[in-house]
Amino acid sequence: MSLLAIKNAVQIFAFRNSQVQRCIHTTAICHKVQSGRYRVTPKKDFPLTYEMANPPHRIAHRKSWNSWNTSNLQGGPRPSETAIEDLFIRKFVTGTWHSLFVSEIIIKRQHNIIRIAGIIRQTLYPRKMYFLIGYTEELLSFWLQCPVKLELQTVTDKRDVIFKYI
Amino acid sequence: MATVTRLYRQQIFRPSYILSRHLAEDTEFRVLNLKTTRSQPVQRKKLKKPDVLPPRSYQMPVDQDWGSVWPGPRSFHPATVPLPIRQGYVDKGAPPGKYGNAELMKIPNFLHLTPPVIKRQCEALKRFCTPWPRGLETDSKCEDHFPVEVASSNYCYSSPSIRDPMARIVTVKVKLSRIPLDEHAKDKFLRLVGDRYNESTDMLTIVTDRCPLRKQNYDYAMYLLTALFHESWRVEAWEKLKSEADMEYYDWKVSASKKSIETLFGKEHTDITHADTYSQTVDALMNEGESEYSVTKYGEAVRQMLQLPQ
Numbered sequence: 001m002s003l004l005a006i007k008n009a010v011q012i013f014a015f016r017n018s019q020v021q022r023c024i025h026t027t028a029i030c031h032k033v034q035s036g037r038y039r040v041t042p043k044k045d046f047p048l049t050y051e052m053a054n055p056p057h058r059i060a061h062r063k064s065w066n067s068w069n070t071s072n073l074q075g076g077p078r079p080s081e082t083a084i085e086d087l088f089i090r091k092f093v094t095g096t097w098h099s100l101f102v103s104e105i106i107i108k109r110q111h112n113i114i115r116i117a118g119i120i121r122q123t124l125y126p127r128k129m130y131f132l133i134g135y136t137e138e139l140l141s142f143w144l145q146c147p148v149k150l151e152l153q154t155v156t157d158k159r160d161v162i163f164k165y166i
Numbered sequence: 167m168a169t170v171t172r173l174y175r176q177q178i179f180r181p182s183y184i185l186s187r188h189l190a191e192d193t194e195f196r197v198l199n200l201k202t203t204r205s206q207p208v209q210r211k212k213l214k215k216p217d218v219l220p221p222r223s224y225q226m227p228v229d230q231d232w233g234s235v236w237p238g239p240r241s242f243h244p245a246t247v248p249l250p251i252r253q254g255y256v257d258k259g260a261p262p263g264k265y266g267n268a269e270l271m272k273i274p275n276f277l278h279l280t281p282p283v284i285k286r287q288c289e290a291l292k293r294f295c296t297p298w299p300r301g302l303e304t305d306s307k308c309e310d311h312f313p314v315e316v317a318s319s320n321y322c323y324s325s326p327s328i329r330d331p332m333a334r335i336v337t338v339k340v341k342l343s344r345i346p347l348d349e350h351a352k353d354k355f356l357r358l359v360g361d362r363y364n365e366s367t368d369m370l371t372i373v374t375d376r377c378p379l380r381k382q383n384y385d386y387a388m389y390l391l392t393a394l395f396h397e398s399w400r401v402e403a404w405e406k407l408k409s410e411a412d413m414e415y416y417d418w419k420v421s422a423s424k425k426s427i428e429t430l431f432g433k434e435h436t437d438i439t440h441a442d443t444y445s446q447t448v449d450a451l452m453n454e455g456e457s458e459y460s461v462t463k464y465g466e467a468v469r470q471m472l473q474l475p476q
Contacts, residue, residue: 049268050254050262050269051268054255061255062254062255063269064269064272066272068272068274068324069324070323070324070325071325076323077327077330078325078327082325102266103266104268106241106268106271106272108272108274109324109325111322111323112325112326115241117241117268118268118271119268119271122215122216122218123213123215124216125216126216144326145326146326151240151271153243153244153245153271155265155266156218160265161266161268
């Protein structure tokens with residue numbers, strides 16, 4: 001029993017030590033560029049939108065950015081705040097319009113106005129949609145202390161935005 | 167094994183006598199069906215899709231006023247724009263159309279700034295404009311009347327704040343020839359300003375950024391300009407002690423050469439013929455250094471002044 005405990009302790013110590021010491025990774029797996037890319041499925045039935053179909057290195061060539069602001073330019077003010085706010089907006093809108101957005105949420109900033117654009121499905125009744133638009137705009141403009149506008153486009157079917165199947 | 171068990175409602179819900187009696191009177195016993203034999207299939211409510219109007223662009227007349235359809239900046243909307251726009255890249259085939267195209271919503275559009283709308287807005291703004299002041303038609307005339315040029319920058323960002331620390335910087339530019347200075351004052355002025363003076367354009371540039379506000383920096387720049395001007399005109403007592411050895415450049419007018427010439431001719435140097443050519447060549451020889459050209463010039467000037475054969 002005591003031997004086992006010692007063995008465990010040694011293992012834990014070795015694990016912690018390895019975490020401290022292994023700063024340089026030389027394994028090939030780390031070189032693999034995976035983010036924003038999708039694997040081809042055996043049945044070739046995985047739907048991709050235009051945004052998903054183009055990997056990140058196609059940005060500014062075949063597709064454009066989802067966040068438009070001047071904070072990420074050289075010497076732009078408050079880049080970290082803008083990034084955090086964009087993340088918060090995305091999370092809030094995704095949760096409020098649950099399973100309704102069929103595209104990425106596009107956030108465009110002009111001076112102090114924040115424009116949130118996107119494509120939603122037509123499963124909502126117009127009354128509910130108007131309520132959600134007002135709710136989102138009101139709450140986000142209260143939290144972010146600047147005018148927020150929601151500019152949405154609707155599609156009949158969620159397959160309308162599918163670009164290809166892989 | 168009993169397949170059907172009867173349960174009394176009183177035991178399930180509340181042990182209240184009144185409630186149980188009331189319920190027992192108007193309801194039947196519920197049946198707990200353990201077998202999965204459905205007496206009748208449950209009718210699922212079918213989801214009714216909301217009615218959607220056709221795109222607005224189908225009903226738009228050709229001669230409509232586009233400025234009132236699209237009055238301000240907005241993300242692209244395919245149902246409002248009656249143009250067959252496509253955006254995107256496809257290897258083989260046409261680019262994706264405008265419906266359900268997020269790429270078109272991302273890019274900034276100028277649909278609110280069509281030429282007729284710009285014209286209309288300019289017409290509306292015209293009554294707030296005043297004519298350009300007479301006598302300031304050209305840049306040179308502006309420079310004549312307003313020799314001091316003050317520049318500062320405002321910064322536009324896509325952020326809730328309109329403040330930028332760079333906006334405090336004030337640049338004041340003035341041509342040195344427009345400041346009334348004599349020889350001594352100009353010399354002292356140039357020493358005080360240092361590298362803020364550009365000799366090729368004759369422009370003095372003062373940049374102030376040490377105060378937090380633009381107004382304070384402007385005031386400080388104006389103070390600097392005033393102080394420089396008055397300080398350069400002031401002659402201190404110790405400035406008269408400057409001898410020839412202290413001169414930073416050779417000045418013939420205070421040199422031994424001038425004295426010897428005057429004693430040789432027995433008159434003032436202004437009365438001697440060709441003395442000005444001589445003084446210029448001596449200045450050039452001493453300031454620019456000896457070269458074949460300057461030495462030859464010097465020799466010629468001496469011969470000319472002393473009326474020797476060339």
